[in-house]
Amino acid sequence: MKIGFIGVGSMAKAMIRGFIKSNQVKPRDIFVHSKHAENYKNFSKDYDLNAMDSNEEVIDSSDYIILAINPDDVIDVLKNVRDLLDNKVLISIVWDYDLQRLEELTNYDLPIMRMVPNVNVEENSGSIAYNYNNNLQDNQLSSTINTFKLLGKMIKVSEDKINIAGSLVGCTPAYAYLFVEAFSQIAVKYGINKKDANVMLTQAVKGSMETISKSSLSTSDLIDNVCSPGGSTVKGLLALKENGFENAIMKCFDATQGRH
Numbered sequence: 428m429k430i431g432f433i434g435v436g437s438m439a440k441a442m443i444r445g446f447i448k449s450n451q452v453k454p455r456d457i458f459v460h461s462k463h464a465e466n467y468k469n470f471s472k473d474y475d476l477n478a479m480d481s482n483e484e485v486i487d488s489s490d491y492i493i494l495a496i497n498p499d500d501v502i503d504v505l506k507n508v509r510d511l512l513d514n515k516v517l518i519s520i521v522w523d524y525d526l527q528r529l530e531e532l533t534n535y536d537l538p539i540m541r542m543v544p545n546v547n548v549e550e551n552s553g554s555i556a557y558n559y560n561n562n563l564q565d566n567q568l569s570s571t572i573n574t575f576k577l578l579g580k581m582i583k584v585s586e587d588k589i590n591i592a593g594s595l596v597g598c599t600p601a602y603a604y605l606f607v608e609a610f611s612q613i614a615v616k617y618g619i620n621k622k623d624a625n626v627m628l629t630q631a632v633k634g635s636m637e638t639i640s641k642s643s644l645s646t647s648d649l650i651d652n653v654c655s656p657g658g659s660t661v662k663g664l665l666a667l668k669e670n671g672f673e674n675a676i677m678k679c680f681d682a683t684q685g686r687h
């Protein structure tokens with residue numbers, strides 16, 4: 428499968444690194460272009476990709492085109508390439524651009540898949556919420572899913588829920604990093620060096636996520652299991668609640684749902 432990237436920013440780079448780490452996608456089957464030559468040419472050289480001189484050339488060389496640009500650039504970019512997309516599959520990772528808008532900006536026959544990935548795709552442990560329009564053929568769907576499964580878990584979501592799923596999938600890594608960063612800073616205050624604190628915290632968080640995904644217990648039961656009666660955990664938990672942890676999470680999530 429020849430994969431083209433229009434835009435080679437943080438997310439495209441994470442996807443490309445994930446594809447290469449999987450050993451299932453050859454660097455020479457990846458074609459890239461972005462706005463600034465110094466950005467995409469250096470990256471392309473580092474990974475032995477095909478650096479193309481224009482978005483048009485990316486499309487010409489690829490079967491599956493990943494639109495990996497920011498929402499404000501979509502209208503201009505698609506205006507210039509919409510007539511070149513015949514017989515291609517467009518995969519958009521653009522935040523808050525629904526399938527209907529993408530169809531309006533291209534042509535109504537184009538197979539389009541919409542995805543919200545997260546940066547963990549770089550380590551092949553990402554998640555990708557996705558949906559697609561009716562123009563996508565079964566073989567296009569299965570080959571896309573088989574390829575993107577290399578990057579992590581694929582989760583099909585209806586169009587009316589994809590922004591909500593997108594916040595859960597796409598934004599959460601930053602909050603998880605902040606959670607670890609906040610605890611590691613306090614560990615430094617108590618005299619543990621940050622590197623050791625990060626090792627301990629990362630393993631504790633990773634193990635907890637593993638437990639959530641494998642256990643038959645609900646998350647609230649799992650919390651209860653950690654809280655020994657009269658113990659430290661419940662005191663910490665109540666301190667979190669008293670200081671607005673859950674309210675802060677709610678505000679955080681609401682903020683991610685603001686339209687651009």
Ligand SMILES: NC(=O)C1=CN([C@@H]2O[C@H](COP(=O)(O)OP(=O)(O)OC[C@H]3O[C@@H](n4cnc5c(N)ncnc54)[C@H](OP(=O)(O)O)[C@@H]3O)[C@@H](O)[C@H]2O)C=CC1
Nearest residue numbers: 434435436437438461462463466495496497498521522597
């Ligand atoms: N970062 C994340 O974790 C996630 C991001 N997304 C979505 O993915 C999209 C990209 O995000 P992200 O990678 O973080 O953003 P970046 O700002 O890092 O990357 C944007 C890319 O778009 C390129 N670009 C801008 N104009 C053009 C153009 N005319 N032609 C070709 N390329 C162009 C830029 O080029 P150059 O580098 O040369 O300046 C850059 O490579 C966004 O819509 C975002 O919402 C979705 C889920 C998660």
Ligand SMILES: O=C(O)[C@@H]1CCC=N1
Nearest residue numbers: 522593594596597598
């Ligand atoms: O911050 C953003 O808008 C993008 C979408 C999800 C993660 N990064």
